[in-house]
Structures are given as structure tokens and as C-alpha cells.
Amino acid sequence: MEDLRDFIRDRVRRDLADGVVEGVVTRFPPEPNGYLTIGHAKSICLNFGIAEEFGGNTYLRFDDTNPLKESQEFVDAIRRNIDWLGFDWGTVTFASDYFDDLYRFAEELIDNGLAYVDSQSAQDVAATRGSFTEPGRESPYRNRPIDENRELFRRMRAGEFADGEHVLRARIDMGAANLVMRDPVLYRIRHATHHRTGDDWCIYPMYDFTHCLCDALEGVTHSLCTLEFENNRELYDWVLDNTGVEFHPPQIEFSRLNLEYTVMSTRFFRMLVERGGVAGWDDPRLPTLSGLRRRGYTPEMIRDFCSRIGVTKQENRVEMELLEFCARNALEDAAPRGMAVLDPLPVTITNYPSDEDEVLEAPWHQKRPELGTRRITFGRSLAIERDDFMESPPRRYRRLSPGEMVRLRHGFIIRCDEVIRDVDGEAVELRCAYFPESKSGSDTSGLRPKGVVHWVSRSSGVSADVRLYDRLFSVAAPSPDEMESQLNPESLVARKALVEPALVEAEASRFQFERLGYFYKDPVEHSAATPVFNRIVTLRDSYRP
């Protein structure tokens, strides 16, 4: 976490040293039109991180200028996400807090002949914008007298016109090479109820007009945004240079995060949520912060990940392995261990002397004895993973097969003597002998089995729902137009597992199921009566058959 270096931090450091700014003020400006993703986390870590490191302040500012797409639900969810990530915002603001100020700045532009009310249709505005190579054509309303513009704008705000009848446009240059500068729309009429200002307004300012002014009004010293806004920077500067606002923040762009096998598309996720393709915005397969949280990721993991990916202007697509590494890295020391069998194959200990089980003790964490121990039961009736038995194993197989021995983790060594099969020849039960003197921790048997497998007592084991999550898409880089068909049909596999009771009884919520992976008690569906575990990530597996 310490000593993060990137071109933006270098810039901030330089500005501070050169006295260009006296302190640092950043802002994280989400539009409340969906849930935050891990892509936003990159921006959050950057903005809040810089303020923390340089003793500055960060505004959480909701960019709520489009009432058609935004809602209170999203505002609330975003606040919860940021809170969860562990960042303290100095102040929460809304672009809508500045609607009055913005209106006055617009009047100022009109008064200076730098904005006009255009009464063309949206189609005409688009048709006269020109192309990459052709200049645009000036609107017939472009030279409207200032007084008329002022009056028309007043009437727009007063609600005298229908949606689309007029817009307020900046009067810049229809021949500009940068299309953003060809008389951009500043205000449009929208008779829609806003989640905060209700029906107070029926005209709403556009992003390009709003964002720079809000930054300036809040004294933002470094306005950080993603690469796709590079073209908008010229307009950002134009607005600030042509209004009476006293402060002029620099806009600095960095590349957004792309992750393999997923997308960061709010629009696509909304569709998935609405069509039931996923359980909700917090579906553990989604790269939303709510989804990652429900999957079992912690804020520390996300922040560690963000510190490892860096900040540059290069387009990127980070491998999932890095995110998974961050999860395992944090869980290796933190997570208590336990045993669960996802696909049980019954094992009967034929020479077990009693029908009574015996209690064994096993450490919660082999390397952290201070975590204590839990009790596991051993007896005649057990189960191992179906994958841990093979009739005719390959050369270096280290699990159970006919006639071979294997150690039951924290228990005894057993030998497979007989395989019971069903009519299809499928193994349905293993009849094994155990070696009483091979008890874990006090083994005097001298036997050297070639492997260790996890197991659970069938008489005391608890049935649990285990959800095995995998990548959302089956391709590393989903293409925008084929996303639906590229979804991974096996992104969720539900299993009825047999787990040791201590796992359910324990206070902890994240565990390592030995040899399988890290799992998290589902925060909404898990209960002692109906245990539900989400797989956060598998263990690394170097086994090559």
C-alpha cells in the first residue's frame, strides 16, 4: 500500500512542490445510474488515496444531471460501497446542488454572446455537426440577439416548452477539428422528476457544462477522469475560461480498468439483473463491488489489487489471476481451515471396532496454533471426494485407488480393499481398512502413504449448499455486440456438500476448505440451519494428470 508511484501522483507532488496548489482536493464523481464496479474502485482508490497521502480532501459528488437514468437506490448503494471500501469522504455533494449556480453561469455565457438558444430539432443539430473531415454548419438561430436568447432560456426554465423544442448551445466554432467544440449543447429540456430536485427543474445541464464548473466551485485541484474524456478536455477548459468562475482545475486522464473474462458495463449488468440472468446487482459473479463483497472479497483485497495494477494512460486488460492472487494472499494467513466434501463418495472403515464415533482434534490453522482447534469425528462411516479415488490411476497419482493407502487429513491412514459398484460399474462405496496406530500427530505405524485427502464423517457431517463461482464470460475479451452469447453457462455450479459441523458452528465467515479453495458464508442466505457457502477462489493447483 505504501509508496505508490504513478504519473498522476508525480504531477500532484510536483504541483505541491512548485506551489501551483497549496493543498490537494480530489473528487470521485459517479453518476447514480447503477452499481459501482471494481473499475470504479480503481478511481476511488486513486482519488481518495491521493487525498489521504497528501493530506487533502475528497468530495464524493454524484453527477446527477440526467433524471431519466438516475435514482436514489443507486445513490444509496454507491455510498454503501465506498463506505465498505473503507474511505472517508469529506463531503457528499450532488451536481444538482449547483443547479442555481449553473443556471447563472449559463446566463453569463448568453450575456457575453457565447451561448444561444437553438430551436432546431435534435436531428438537425446532428445533421449539421459535420463529420471528421467535414466542418459543421452554423445553426440559423446562432446569431439570435442576446436579449432574445435570455428570454427564451428563461422561458425554457419556466417550463413553457416541450422536451426537445429548444436547447442552449455554446457558441464556439462549427468548424473545430474537435467535434466536441462544434457548439456543444449546454442545456436540454427534460420534463422529468429528478430524484433530488423533484420537479423544480425542467431543464438540465449537460455533463460538459456541469462537471468542470462543479470541480471549480469545489476547489478541486486535480480532476481525474478516464481516457474517453480526453476529447472533452478542450471544452472543460473553454467553459472555465469563459465564465466568471475563479478556479480552474486541470483535467488529467488515466486508462480505465478492464478485467479478463468480464466487462464493466453498467448498461449490460442492468439488463442482466432485469432479465434474471443473475440474481441481482450483488450476484457473486458480477465485478460490482456489491457482487465481489457477496462473493467473499474484502476491501483489503480490492485495495491491494488496485495498488498492484498501477495507473497509466495505457489501455489494459488485467488477468483474473492477479485478482485471485490478492484473494488467496489475504486468506492464506487469515482463513481458518476446515474440511468439506463437494461430491461425496462413501467410505466404510470395515475394521473400525465400534459403531460409536471418536472425536479427533484438528488445528484451525496449521501455522497459526493460536487460532485453536476444532473437533472432528472419525468413525465407521465416512466420505471422501469422488475425485480423490481412481480405479486405475496415472503414474504419479497421490490419492486413493484399489489396494493403495492414503492419509485422511488430521485422521488415520486407510487402505482401499474393496470397491462397491452400481449396475453401471460406477463406484458407490469404498470399503477400507484403517490403521489405528497411524493417528495424526501420534503416528507409530511407520507407513508412508503417498497422499493426503480431505474427508468428512457421514454420521456427523452437515449438508450445505455450496456455490462454485467461475468467470462470468467464456471469452477473455467479450465483444460489445455478442456479450449475451459469450456468457459462461457454468459461471455458477450449485453443489450439495457434506461439511464438518465446526465450519457451521464457528464465528468466522471465511474458511479454507482444505485442498479445495476459500469459501464464504453467504451473507444473506446462510444460516446454521441451512448453511450456504460461496466459493471465493480455488486454491492454486499444480496437479497435472
Add this chain to the structure above:
RNA sequence: UGGGGUGUCGCCAAGCGGUAAGGCACCGGGUUUUGAUCCCGGCAUACGCAGGUUCGAAUCCUGCCACCCCAGCCA
């Protein structure tokens, strides 16, 4: 096609004229009652390409090439 950007190992990413950091991944080996962890070692004569300047270039210059963004009354 005009404008704005970016090109360093499979994926991220340092480097800012003095002779290629680091992380992830991967490959060996050791330890191991998790094929995990941990430990040790390996992994770009090479920086999109071609010229040039220089004693010396990933870093400077010129010319190409590739990729990304922009023609919403979205953000």
C-alpha cells in the same frame, strides 16, 4: 478520412541520454500430514518498425506502422 491519445516480457508496470526495477503468470528444485503455503533458482542483448543525432538512445530527432477515443439534446 480530421482531431485527440497509446505503443517496454504471456498480463500489469518502472524507466525521463549512461548501458532493461518490481508484481502476477509460467518453468525448475527444496520443505510439507492441504498436489496449498513457504523457501531457492530461472524467465526481455531487448524496449512497435525504419532511419538519424550522440562516445553512448527504451529515453532526443525524422518518417512509417498498429491499436484506442470522438460525429448523444448520455456520462
